[in-house]
Amino acid sequence: MRYIVIGAGAVGGTIGARLFQGGHDVLLIARGAQHDAIDRDGLRLITPESDETLDIPVAAGPVPTRDDDVVILATKSQDTIAALAPWPSELPVVCAQNGVDNERTVLRRHERVYGMCVWLPAQYMEPGVVVAHGYPYSGMLHVGRHPQGVDDLAAQIVTDLGKHGLVGRPSADVMRWKYGKLLGNLANAIEALAGRSPGAGTIAERARAEARAVLDAAGIAYSTTEEEQAVRRHLVDVRPIEGVTRGGGSSWQSLAKGTGSIEADYLNGEIVLLGRLHGVPTPVNEVLRREAGRAAREQRAPGSMTPEELLALIDGRSAT
Numbered sequence: 101m102r103y104i105v106i107g108a109g110a111v112g113g114t115i116g117a118r119l120f121q122g123g124h125d126v127l128l129i130a131r132g133a134q135h136d137a138i139d140r141d142g143l144r145l146i147t148p149e150s151d152e153t154l155d156i157p158v159a160a161g162p163v164p165t166r167d168d169d170v171v172i173l174a175t176k177s178q179d180t181i182a183a184l185a186p187w188p189s190e191l192p193v194v195c196a197q198n199g200v201d202n203e204r205t206v207l208r209r210h211e212r213v214y215g216m217c218v219w220l221p222a223q224y225m226e227p228g229v230v231v232a233h234g235y236p237y238s239g240m241l242h243v244g245r246h247p248q249g250v251d252d253l254a255a256q257i258v259t260d261l262g263k264h265g266l267v268g269r270p271s272a273d274v275m276r277w278k279y280g281k282l283l284g285n286l287a288n289a290i291e292a293l294a295g296r297s298p299g300a301g302t303i304a305e306r307a308r309a310e311a312r313a314v315l316d317a318a319g320i321a322y323s324t325t326e327e328e329q330a331v332r333r334h335l336v337d338v339r340p341i342e343g344v345t346r347g348g349g350s351s352w353q354s355l356a357k358g359t360g361s362i363e364a365d366y367l368n369g370e371i372v373l374l375g376r377l378h379g380v381p382t383p384v385n386e387v388l389r390r391e392a393g394r395a396a397r398e399q400r401a402p403g404s405m406t407p408e409e410l411l412a413l414i415d416g417r418s419a420t
Contacts, residue, residue, distance in 0.1 A: 103169075105119075108174075111222060112172065113224060119260060121152075122260065138158040144230070148339035171193045173195050173197060190211075191212075192253060193213050198366070199285070201370060203247070212245075220240075231346075240267040246274070279321065283308050286308055287307065288367060289367065291351065293395060303410055307385055310375075361397075362393060368392070384418075
């Protein structure tokens with residue numbers, strides 16, 4: 101089986117590298133400077149216990165496919181449709197992405213779609229270099245068929261992930277885990293806009309409380325913080341790496357790199373959408389969605405706002 105990893109950034113690069121180290125056939129799909137650096141020098145994976153450069157095959161776009169190909173889609177949610185458009189719809193696709201809309205979107209075109217709930221603290225800030233801070237494993241990945249179940253391919257993917265540096269877990273209710281992770285990802289916009297400054301935690305808890313009310317109204321099940329901590333305990337800890345400054349999460353990295361886009365429409369925006377569908381007000385997540393999108397379009401640096409400024413906007417929106 102060959103794994104085609106579309107999006108060789110922090111998550112995709114780490115997953116692809118670990119699969120490659122486990123002896124699997126891997127092809128990375130990357131663009132621009134990332135493609136050129138990997139093609140020229142290989143992919144450098146830095147972890148708390150190793151620093152290794154791997155000669156993983158890389159391509160800038162679609163290649164002739166094989167019957168045993170499996171796509172691991174690790175792009176941002178806003179890039180899902182464009183990333184998959186050139187690839188045959190017969191290929192099975194694993195959505196290794198934040199948010200909960202990608203699987204449904206991909207299912208319109210691909211018959212075999214798998215959800216992957218990704219807990220993998222990593223960063224990609226320099227072409228050709230991915231830093232994975234998890235220890236003793238780089239990440240833990242729940243995998244299941246969408247919308248429900250664990251078939252033979254899902255079980256094989258889990259086995260392959262577990263061969264080197266990752267923990268794979270079969271999950272018949274993978275979307276429940278992804279909705280649970282969505283609650284945590286609502287804070288991504290806060291970190292991108294206001295950093296980790298005091299006061300950010302209060303906004304995050306308001307965003308999550310709002311989201312839980314929305315999910316409950318919609319009848320959508322989600323994993324709890326206690327469940328998540330129980331399965332992650334002793335498996336994925338975040339360790340500092342000498343000589344490496346750990347930045348923020350994926351949304352923080354989007355602003356830091358000036359990509360011009362951010363994932364907030366598919367994180368905070370998912371809660372806003374569900375709130376509108378089910379008649380639940382969502383002023384906190386609406387402001388976070390709006391302001392994160394504006395910061396990305398205007399190419400602001402991370403931390404361009406204070407928590408007080410964000411709170412004032414949220415309170416103003418809540419009063420209308």
